[in-house]
Amino acid sequence: MTLSHLLALAAAGGLGTLLRAGCNTLAIRCFGAGVPWGTLLVNAAGSFAFGAIAGLARSRGGLPTGLETILLVGLLGGFTTYSSYAYQSIELLEHGRPGTAIAYMAATNLLALAAVWAGLRLAGPPG
Secondary structure, three states: OOHHHHHHHHHHHHHHHHHHHHHHHHHHHHHOOOOOHHHHHHHHHHHHHHHHHHHHHHHOOOOOOOHHHHHHHHHHHHHOOHHHHHHHHHHHHHOOOHHHHHHHHHHHHHHHHHHHHHHHHHHOOOO
């Protein structure tokens, strides 16, 4: 990977992060803070964008060298990594591996929830 590719990847990740923060702020202003609507919208929008970019790459013989990585890993990685999880789940299903897909989806959700819980217990205040 060249230095210019790494810099573009980092810039795209930073832009994705700023977009996520902006979406979350806008969602709180529009809908209030009682439900994490911003995260829901970001995950849905990021998953749609991931599918659209991957679909363009598949149907048109690929994207220019490095652009797919910059968009999917950089921009959408900064915006939401949920889109990667969703895409990988669909790929497993499309490749005729429904059992693996279900196991992957269940394990990802259960492990992530358990990891957050463990992190809160380990680092949070006692009680």
